[in-house]
Amino acid sequence: MVGVIADLKMIGLHPFHCAGNKYVAAAVDGAETFAVVLPALSGQQSIEQTLALCDGLMFTGSPSNVEPHHYSGPGSAPGTLHDPARDATSLPLIRAAIDAGVPVFGICRGFQEINVALGGTLHQKVHEVTGMLSHREREEDPLEVQYGPAHEITIVPDGKLAGWYQPGLVTVNSLHNQGVQQLAPAAQVEAIAPDGLVEAFSVKGARSFAFAVQWHPEWQFANSPLSVAMFKAFGDACRQRRAEKEK
Numbered sequence: 001m002v003g004v005i006a007d008l009k010m011i012g013l014h015p016f017h018c019a020g021n022k023y024v025a026a027a028v029d030g031a032e033t034f035a036v037v038l039p040a041l042s043g044q045q046s047i048e049q050t051l052a053l054c055d056g057l058m059f060t061g062s063p064s065n066v067e068p069h070h071y072s073g074p075g076s077a078p079g080t081l082h083d084p085a086r087d088a089t090s091l092p093l094i095r096a097a098i099d100a101g102v103p104v105f106g107i108c109r110g111f112q113e114i115n116v117a118l119g120g121t122l123h124q125k126v127h128e129v130t131g132m133l134s135h136r137e138r139e140e141d142p143l144e145v146q147y148g149p150a151h152e153i154t155i156v157p158d159g160k161l162a163g164w165y166q167p168g169l170v171t172v173n174s175l176h177n178q179g180v181q182q183l184a185p186a187a188q189v190e191a192i193a194p195d196g197l198v199e200a201f202s203v204k205g206a207r208s209f210a211f212a213v214q215w216h217p218e219w220q221f222a223n224s225p226l227s228v229a230m231f232k233a234f235g236d237a238c239r240q241r242r243a244e245k246e247k
């Protein structure tokens with residue numbers, strides 16, 4: 001069973017706990033797990049119970065930004081979308097899950113959350129940093145273009161990702177404004193963009209799968225051998241966790 005973290009977002013006049021279908025579909029069809037959506041209840045639900053019930057956790061992308069006070073960053077630009085309930089739910093859950101050896105997979109915002117949860121910081125607007133590329137999508141483009149190939153990354157040799165897939169160059173999509181500024185001390189670089197931005201990391205010494213990517217492997221994952229390899233590795237780690245609990 002994989003818990004897919006929800007956003008808390010307003011639909012009309014009411015707040016809803018929402019998770020993107022493509023993340024749930026990738027957990028079910030890509031990782032071959034049983035997915036449940038975890039409400040962003042800001043710790044109201046026990047972390048211990050969550051970790052007892054879930055064999056893995058997926059921290060998904062979201063249009064909202066991690067609030068900068070979580071990493072002592074400068075205030076967000078006016079109008080920036082935040083999701084304090086998701087921050088309050090995800091950040092302590094990430095730390096507890098990694099400590100407990102529960103597999104954790106972070107995607108885009110989830111990648112940024114894990115970096116912050118482990119003591120790293122973020123650029124809020126990578127495209128405004130001298131020497132950095134724009135990693136944003138064009139919102140006026142059709143989805144196929146927004147989630148289409150955007151830039152190369154270099155998968156570092158001898159890392160987890162190189163073992164699941166292969167080292168070297170691969171092209172990924174890119175739909176983010178924020179990015180890693182200071183990488184968390186426990187994070188190990190797994191892939192970088194041409195401008196040096198960290199695009200994937202694993203957690204050093206983690207007891208299980210603890211891996212995050214800045215791009216979107218869930219998008220039409222079956223068409224990408226790299227995505228298939230990552231979701232297989234995540235699903236295998238979740239099954240191993242379940243088997244260990246059932247001993």
Ligand SMILES: N[C@@H](CCC(=O)NCCCC(=O)O)C(=O)O
Nearest residue numbers: 061062063064108109176177178
């Ligand atoms: N808001 C953060 C993270 C961006 C992100 O996760 N984008 C994807 C949103 C839609 C989806 O879930 O595919 C940033 O701008 O860096």
